[in-house]
Amino acid sequence: MSFSREKSQPIFDRALNVLEKGVSSNFRYLGDNETPVIAKGKGARIWDADGNEFIDYRLGWGPINLGHADDRINKAVAEAIQYGTTFAATTPLEVETAELVKKMVPDMEKLRFTNTGTEATMHALRTARGFTNKEKFIKFEGQYHGAHDYVLYSTASTPISAMEDRKSHIPIQVGIGIPDRIRDYVYCLPFNDFDAVEQCVKDHHGEIASIMVEPCLGNIAGIEPQDGFLAHLKKLCDEYNMVLIFDEVKTGFRLSNGGARETYGVIPHISTYAKSLGNGFPVAAFGGSAEVMEVVGGGSVTHAGTFGANTVSMAAAKAVLTILDESPVLENLAIRGLRLKNGLDKILTDAGLPHQMSGHSNLQGFLLTEKEVKEVRDLVHHDDELYETIMSNMYDRGVWIEDDAREPWFLCEAHTEEIIDETLNKFEESVKEAIA
Numbered sequence: 400m401s402f403s404r405e406k407s408q409p410i411f412d413r414a415l416n417v418l419e420k421g422v423s424s425n426f427r428y429l430g431d432n433e434t435p436v437i438a439k440g441k442g443a444r445i446w447d448a449d450g451n452e453f454i455d456y457r458l459g460w461g462p463i464n465l466g467h468a469d470d471r472i473n474k475a476v477a478e479a480i481q482y483g484t485t486f487a488a489t490t491p492l493e494v495e496t497a498e499l500v501k502k503m504v505p506d507m508e509k510l511r512f513t514n515t516g517t518e519a520t521m522h523a524l525r526t527a528r529g530f531t532n533k534e535k536f537i538k539f540e541g542q543y544h545g546a547h548d549y550v551l552y553s554t555a556s557t558p559i560s561a562m563e564d565r566k567s568h569i570p571i572q573v574g575i576g577i578p579d580r581i582r583d584y585v586y587c588l589p590f591n592d593f594d595a596v597e598q599c600v601k602d603h604h605g606e607i608a609s610i611m612v613e614p615c616l617g618n619i620a621g622i623e624p625q626d627g628f629l630a631h632l633k634k635l636c637d638e639y640n641m642v643l644i645f646d647e648v649k650t651g652f653r654l655s656n657g658g659a660r661e662t663y664g665v666i667p668h669i670s671t672y673a674k675s676l677g678n679g680f681p682v683a684a685f686g687g688s689a690e691v692m693e694v695v696g697g698g699s700v701t702h703a704g705t706f707g708a709n710t711v712s713m714a715a716a717k718a719v720l721t722i723l724d725e726s727p728v729l730e731n732l733a734i735r736g737l738r739l740k741n742g743l744d745k746i747l748t749d750a751g752l753p754h755q756m757s758g759h760s761n762l763q764g765f766l767l768t769e770k771e772v773k774e775v776r777d778l779v780h781h782d783d784e785l786y787e788t789i790m791s792n793m794y795d796r797g798v799w800i801e802d803d804a805r806e807p808w809f810l811c812e813a814h815t816e817e818i819i820d821e822t823l824n825k826f827e828e829s830v831k832e833a834i835a
């Protein structure tokens with residue numbers, strides 16, 4: 400790394416004294432002398448504590464769909480908080496925001512707000528269990544649904560080498576501290592494998608409450624569902640009394656205004672939202688079919704949270720949704736995303752590097768492999784080292800993309816054509832340097 404850490408390092412040294420490993424999420428720690436300290440962001444750019452500037456494609460791992468410190472959202476939040484933030488009661492802002500979600504998301508009938516994606520998937524799963532009176536669920540390898548115990552199996556963090564035969568379906572626990580028997584509640588299947596899901600459902604549907612799926616692999620380079628895969632899941636859920644949950648924490652209000660439901664044309668029973676709903680302010684939601692959601696409350700399924708639908712989050716979400724509803728932000732993003740995707744593709748082709756472009760333009764990635772990529776196990780053929788070198792070269796040139804190919808490149812409204820072209824120029828240099 401060629402940047403000065405004159406100011407960043409002393410701050411991170413203090414962080415190491417007070418925060419475990421100096422961070423507030425495991426995934427942020429990059430080493431005692433390497434972890435960046437970010438002081439500010441504006442639009443598509445961020446600055447570290449030394450004033451070094453970066454074009455940002457991490458975007459806080461997805462929430463920023465308009466740009467950092469967007470004046471319109473900041474203004475809405477600043478106005479709203481003058482009247483108080485937390486009342487443990489329904490507020491007009493909350494109702495208006497829910498009405499906007501319902502207007503924009505196809506077939507959204509009833510919802511509840513929470514603060515994080517983890518809370519949203521946890522409550523969605525409990526709702527599915529409450530509705531079906533069954534306990535187990537299916538998730539897919541390489542999918543991350545948050546940090547609660549039930550979903551920490553075979554996620555994006557799981558080394559592929561740790562996964563057994565793809566027919567074994569043995570859930571690999573992520574980290575320690577999770578009771579052993581929680582494993583018994585989950586089946587982990589390969590994404591895009593129609594037969595594996597059908598077989599598992601046929602064998603075990605009497606105890607399966609739900610299929611929970613990220614509609615595209617938002618934590619594995621954005622790998623998209625094959626034609627008919629999501630519809631296949633819906634059909635099985637309808638046939639066998641299971642609740643289909645789309646985890647739209649990464650895809651919601653990012654792929655399109657209606658999220659994966661709209662983009663892929665399949666309506667699940669419940670979806671979860673977080674990240675792009677607040678452009679960086681913490682807000683989340685779960686909701687869908689009125690029939691399923693009716694089990695929430697009234698002495699049935701517990702959903703609770705002191706800070707749910709607080710005024711800060713509602714003001715931010717209402718402002719974000721209003722902007723998305725009134726202007727073609729995500730459509731424009733897709734056009735610029737395609738410019739980026741085509742540019743990256745051409746540079747990799749010209750450099751003679753075997754690769755696969757992956758993902759939707761608004762949440763995209765590429766993998767350095769000749770093999771078609773359909774699921775997480777295909778990453779076994781990926782050249783991790785070369786990818787990391789290219790991204791490290793990008794970082795040195797002031798463009799920050801995660802150096803792990805599993806995390807997609809995110810775009811926001813503030814990534815102009817000029818910024819994308821600047822990125823492509825630096826990418827060409829970075830690739831040349833990496834293979835020289």
Ligand SMILES: Cc1ncc(COP(=O)(O)O)c(C=O)c1O
Nearest residue numbers: 515516517543544545648649673
């Ligand atoms: C698909 C998906 N679901 C759930 C979560 C958890 O969201 P949060 O970090 O807000 O708890 C994430 C976080 O990255 C995610 O990518």
